[in-house]
Amino acid sequence: MKVTIVGTGYVGLVTGACLAEIGNDVFCVDVDPRKIEILNNGGVPIHEPGLQEMLRRTRAAGRIQFSTDVKASVEHGDIQFIAVGTPPDEDGSADLQYVLAAARNIGKYANGFKVIVDKSTVPVGTALQVRRVVAEELKARGLEGSDKHGVSVVSNPEFLKEGAAVDDFMRPDRIVIGIDDDHAGQIAREKMKRLYAPFNRNHERTLYMDVRSAEFTKYAANAMLATRISFMNDLSNLADTVGADIEAVRRGIGSDPRIGYHFLYAGCGYGGSCFPKDVQALAQTARENGHTLRILEAVEAVNDDQKEVLVNKILRRMGEDLRGRTFAVWGLAFKPNTDDMREASSRRMIEALLKRGASVQAYDPVARDEAERVFALDLADRADDMKRLHFVKTQQDALTNADALVIVTEWKEFKSPDFAHLKGALKAPVIFDGRNLYEPEAMAELGIDYYAIGRPHVELDPNGSRH
Structure with missing residues (x-):
């Protein structure tokens, strides 16, 4: 089937790659020429396990293409997935400007009946707004009411976990489709059923419902x-x-x-x-x-x-004035297996340490580049603080001469470190663990002063022994 994906962000790129993997002809469009250039040069603008390999296969097979040509993208796909961002507005509501802009383009260039699929996370009632915007554009072209240029707007929310998105898409536990119970909706239902048929071979995973319920479900x-x-x-x-x-x-x-x-x-x-x-x-x-x-x-x-809890534990142990202190930080991304720094707990924690005069040596196996970009923006008006933030290449580099280790993201490589080396590298054997990776009793036996979340702190005597 011919499918268009509007938006090459996290959801759009995974959706496009997976649909191309099972044999569809996929056209991915984005208004950001930088992203398209990266993709056309064989790169991937996000980190997601398995995605780059899948894109390499589908690109080589000629089943996926990337472009900024909006008109060509609309003409290509019978099914048009809208997978653009819906960032929070000032009042917390979802900002639909990008969704509605995509819908307007579909109405402007539609060359036949289109199934428009809201893949973006959108509030209840968005499908109705999308339909109105498309209708306005069709009317301006003199095509209002044309069966040939009709549309059906479908809600098909994503349920992808960052770090496991490819597997989630290819092996879904459910596929939610919200669809209108009218003639256009019946056409759309048949097209969506055909599109998702490969995922339903073992047993039916698709849940059909009305559009508003599907929007609400996500x-x-x-x-x-x-x-x-x-x-x-x-x-x-x-x-x-x-x-x-x-x-x-x-x-x-x-x-x-x-x-x-x-x-x-x-x-x-x-x-x-x-x-x-x-x-x-x-x-x-x-x-x-x-x-x-x-x-x-x-x-x-x-x-x-909760994003202040780890900082408060540090301050109770180390004091409010952290000038002259250096902290090793393991983990920057909001969760493992991604480089996503949006709303990451590390941002609040590191800013709080820097504000109190500390230096930070931060390590993340994947998110270093994205973290550097994000903190450059976060600390744009705090040049002195930025000078005390250092992004290092290894977890060992982060430990060197640090006063304590702070763990923020539960990457696998942090779960079983060389504790003897860790103790030797730190000025003092102190760990603040925001993800409860270790056992307090075991840390005490190793002579490590260990502070976790909601777990007992085992006191050590002055020579580092448990008592």
């Missing part, structure tokens, strides 16, 4: 996952106070099949491109409709506070 899913994270983070702070171990609690409640273990880990707050903005957008949708989603308001507040 927000509800992310809000639920964010709620689990904030719930555990809230409990972890109480565990710190009462002397409980949040990891033991997690195992105790996660073993209940009604609860399960997924997204039940305490840490230093969630980030990324989805959870923060989607929680805000759903809460704003509620407010616009005269409701208050009290649980989600709390979820966001807890997450905001």
Whole structure:
């Protein structure tokens, strides 16, 4: 099938590559010539395991192309996926300007019946706005009401985890399609059924519903996952106070099949491109409709506070004045297997350390370049602080002569380090672990002063022994 993907960001690029992988003829378009140049030169503007190899195969087979030619992209695809960004507006609502601009272009250049698929995360009612914008453009061309140039707007939200997106797309647990129950909708349903047929061979994974319910489903899913994270983070702070171990609690409640273990880990707050903005957008949708989603308001507040928890532990241990102190930081991306720095906990934590006069030696196996770009913007008016932020090439380089190690992202390579080398490289054997990678008892036996999230701190005597 001929498919157009509008937007070569995270969702668009993965969607385009995976649809090309199963044999479709895919045209990816973007208004950013820099991205298109990177893609046409064999590069990938984002880090996602397996994506570059898939793009290499599909490009070599001639099943995917990248261009800034909007007219050609609209003429190419019978199915037009809109996969552009929906950043938060000032009030927290999703900014739809890029979605509606894409819709306007489709109406302006449509050369036949088009199925328009909202793949971007959009609030309830967006499909109606997209349809109106397309209708305006068709009317301006004198094509309003033409069966030949008709459209059907479908909601097909993505459920991709950064770091596992290719596998999530190729082996989906569900495919949600919201579609109108009219003649155009029936045409669209048949086209979408054919497009997703390869993913339904073993058993039917597609859930058909009305458009508004499909739009709502995406927000509800992310809000639920964010709620689990904030719930555990809230409990972890109480565990710190009462002397409980949040990891033991997690195992105790996660073993209940009604609860399960997924997204039940305490840490230093969630980030990324989805959870923060989607929680805000759903809460704003509620407010616009005269409701208050009290649980989600709390979820966001807890997450905001949680990004200060690790800093507060550092300050209690090291003092408020951090001038002359150097901290090793392992992990910058908001989660492992990605270079995404959006709403990453490392940003708040590092800025707080720099503000108090500390120096930071930061390491991330993938996100270094993106982190350098982001912090250059974050600290644009804080030149002195920027001078004390150093991005290093190895995790060992980060440790050299540092006063303490701070772990922010749970990359696999951090899970079993050489603790003897770690102790020798640090000025003092102190670890602040924002992801609970190690066992407090084991750290104490190694003579490491270990501070985790919601886990007991085992005191060491002055010579470094446990007592």
